[in-house]
Amino acid sequence: MIEEDDNFELPLRAERETLTLDIDGWEGPLDLLLALARVQKVDLREISILALVEQYLAFVEGAKALKLELAADYLVMAAWLAFLKSGLLLPRDPEVEPSPEELALRLQLRLQRLDAMREAGARLMARDRIGRDVFLRGAPEGLRVVRKPAWEADLYELIAAYGAVRARTGPAVHIVSRRPVMSLETAIELVSRMVGARLDWASLESFLPEGLDPLYRRSALASSFLATLELARQGKVALEQEAPFAPLMVRRL
Amino acid sequence: MIDEDERAVEAALFAAEASMTVGEIMAAVGARDVRAALSRLREHYAGRGVELVERAGRWHFQTAPDLAHILRRTREEPRKLSRAGIETLAIIAYHEPVSRAEIEAIRGVQISKGTIDALMEAGWVRPAGRREAPGRPLIYATTPAFLTHFGLGSRRDLPGIEDLRAAGLLDPVDLAMEQLEVEKDETDD
Amino acid sequence: MIDEDERAVEAALFAAEASMTVGEIMAAVGARDVRAALSRLREHYAGRGVELVERAGRWHFQTAPDLAHILRRTREEPRKLSRAGIETLAIIAYHEPVSRAEIEAIRGVQISKGTIDALMEAGWVRPAGRREAPGRPLIYATTPAFLTHFGLGSRRDLPGIEDLRAAGLLDPVDLAMEQLEVEKDETDD
Numbered sequence: 001m002i003e004e005d006d007n008f009e010l011p012l013r014a015e016r017e018t019l020t021l022d023i024d025g026w027e028g029p030l031d032l033l034l035a036l037a038r039v040q041k042v043d044l045r046e047i048s049i050l051a052l053v054e055q056y057l058a059f060v061e062g063a064k065a066l067k068l069e070l071a072a073d074y075l076v077m078a079a080w081l082a083f084l085k086s087g088l089l090l091p092r093d094p095e096v097e098p099s100p101e102e103l104a105l106r107l108q109l110r111l112q113r114l115d116a117m118r119e120a121g122a123r124l125m126a127r128d129r130i131g132r133d134v135f136l137r138g139a140p141e142g143l144r145v146v147r148k149p150a151w152e153a154d155l156y157e158l159i160a161a162y163g164a165v166r167a168r169t170g171p172a173v174h175i176v177s178r179r180p181v182m183s184l185e186t187a188i189e190l191v192s193r194m195v196g197a198r199l200d201w202a203s204l205e206s207f208l209p210e211g212l213d214p215l216y217r218r219s220a221l222a223s224s225f226l227a228t229l230e231l232a233r234q235g236k237v238a239l240e241q242e243a244p245f246a247p248l249m250v251r252r253l
Numbered sequence: 254m255i256d257e258d259e260r261a262v263e264a265a266l267f268a269a270e271a272s273m274t275v276g277e278i279m280a281a282v283g284a285r286d287v288r289a290a291l292s293r294l295r296e297h298y299a300g301r302g303v304e305l306v307e308r309a310g311r312w313h314f315q316t317a318p319d320l321a322h323i324l325r326r327t328r329e330e331p332r333k334l335s336r337a338g339i340e341t342l343a344i345i346a347y348h349e350p351v352s353r354a355e356i357e358a359i360r361g362v363q364i365s366k367g368t369i370d371a372l373m374e375a376g377w378v379r380p381a382g383r384r385e386a387p388g389r390p391l392i393y394a395t396t397p398a399f400l401t402h403f404g405l406g407s408r409r410d411l412p413g414i415e416d417l418r419a420a421g422l423l424d425p426v427d428l429a430m431e432q433l434e435v436e437k438d439e440t441d442d
Numbered sequence: 443m444i445d446e447d448e449r450a451v452e453a454a455l456f457a458a459e460a461s462m463t464v465g466e467i468m469a470a471v472g473a474r475d476v477r478a479a480l481s482r483l484r485e486h487y488a489g490r491g492v493e494l495v496e497r498a499g500r501w502h503f504q505t506a507p508d509l510a511h512i513l514r515r516t517r518e519e520p521r522k523l524s525r526a527g528i529e530t531l532a533i534i535a536y537h538e539p540v541s542r543a544e545i546e547a548i549r550g551v552q553i554s555k556g557t558i559d560a561l562m563e564a565g566w567v568r569p570a571g572r573r574e575a576p577g578r579p580l581i582y583a584t585t586p587a588f589l590t591h592f593g594l595g596s597r598r599d600l601p602g603i604e605d606l607r608a609a610g611l612l613d614p615v616d617l618a619m620e621q622l623e624v625e626k627d628e629t630d631d
Contacts, residue, residue: 030361163611
């Protein structure tokens with residue numbers, strides 16, 4: 001990007017009588033066209049597009065003569081302007097849409113829009129800016145917000161906490177309660193017997209005896225599952241399950 | 254005579270590290286008639302070395318612009334913008350919300366990656382969603398900090414914006430421009 | 443009416459990052475009658491929300507001392523007591539007055555310094571003198587605010603050990619041990 005000095009002002013470029021061939025100074029063909037237009041007339045609504053085209057083409061020719069390397073977009077614009085010029089000069093062909101006059105008008109409008117924004121930018125930069133023209137308080141005390149925790153706890157938490165402390169530190173008496181379990185050996189025996197008694201697929205749960213204590217039933221189910229896996233490994237049963245959590249089906253092999 | 258509301262608002266704004274909305278001032282000084290106090294304070298400070306100003310709904314004290322020459326002496330310039338940066342900022346401010354392609358269409362050149370980044374870093378420009386158009390391009394708008402920095406009460410205070418709008422120079426980048434691009438491309442072949 | 447000297451001095455002091463001597467102000471604003479301007483400014487700001495003050499030959503603006511409460515607001519933020527906090531509070535409530543060492547003996551875990559501080563900050567616990575024992579340790583007790591917060595008429599309303607047992611609050615030994623482990627981890631960091 002081109003760094004401009006800070007008192008960049010719009011008319012500067014236009015005030016020059018002749019244009020130097022400093023391609024680096026132009027931000028593209030539209031920028032160059034705008035500068036040429038401003039040399040021609042201050043009021044962009046009054047410029048002659050034909051004259052502008054001539055100036056641009058002359059500029060590009062000049063650059064070529066000096067063997068300056070022009071960026072491709074400058075040449076593209078030159079070609080388009082040459083096309084526009086011939087359109088403007090030759091007898092009008094009503095078939096061609098849009099008309100050369102309309103294209104010229106659009107170019108003029110485009111230059112006006114760019115010019116408007118360039119001027120707006122300059123006017124923005126010339127405003128009273130904080131830190132350059134106006135200044136904020138140098139050493140503000142600041143509006144401090146002191147955060148004060150509002151502690152929360154309720155009575156249940158309080159007594160539960162005390163209970164936990166006492167339970168934790170009081171003499172602990174550990175009683176290991178005996179839970180009814182089915183051993184793996186028992187389960188293998190059970191499953192082998194049940195499978196042997198049936199020919200078709202049957203769910204694993206159907207092997208468990210009725211009316212078991214719920215805790216013992218859970219243990220029996222877990223052990224029976226292990227048992228079927230073991231039997232399947234030994235090639236004695238086949239297992240099948242249609243979907244996750246569907247009943248596990250068992251059959252003798 | 255100065256009243257308590259005015260004193261409180263004056264003290265809060267003096268002490269504040271950033272400009273404040275009426276709501277923030279109210280939160281700081283309690284239930285007071287902040288609006289009335291602000292308007293009396295603004296009047297009181299008018300013409301003094303320090304002024305009370307409102308920017309984008311936020312209030313702050315600042316030194317009077319005509320005293321810049323006294324204060325500037327020892328201070329560094331605020332961030333310098335490239336010419337591309339200035340133009341891009343102007344286009345975003347006057348046309349917002351605007352996409353990168355629309356900025357490029359107005360400037361007639363591609364903008365380098367760093368240009369919008371620098372404006373965002375300065376806190377003057379922010380992404381403002383996407384345009385509901387093919388490609389859903391990101392669109393940009395200015396921030397309250399932009400208005401504050403450039404001393405604008407609101408976007409309506411942008412220099413000459415009404416004249417430009419009346420002249421049709423702020424209309425959405427129109428089809429005519431796109432067509433111009435198409436023509437250019439065709440002659441390119 | 444404010445004169446130019448006064449405006450310049452006002453702006454210079456407002457924008458200054460530190461208090462300024464008369465010499466420094468003069469260097470900033472140029473050849474002006476700074477002393478006279480300072481004295482008029484001080485008079486002008488007297489009684490306002492902002493004052494111009496001189497300290498050891500240096501001048502600066504500051505907010506009026508009686509408005510300090512505006513500048514320092516307190517905002518309450520609800521916060522849960524940590525497990526260590528609630529246990530410590532419970533032990534103090536059941537055993538008061540009690541020293542820190544005693545609390546630790548009952549809890550079976552050390553308590554960090556912040557724990558009792560938080561309880562005192564909450565207004566639930568107060569120092570209640572010293573134990574007439576070796577080292578004369580500080581002892582703690584609950585406050586009336588503690589009773590109010592927990593809806594207790596007096597400490598006698600706290601359920602006794604037998605009530606706790608009946609409510610099953612003394613049972614979950616393993617669970618309590620697990621929680622203790624977690625809490626140790628928390629206090630570690």
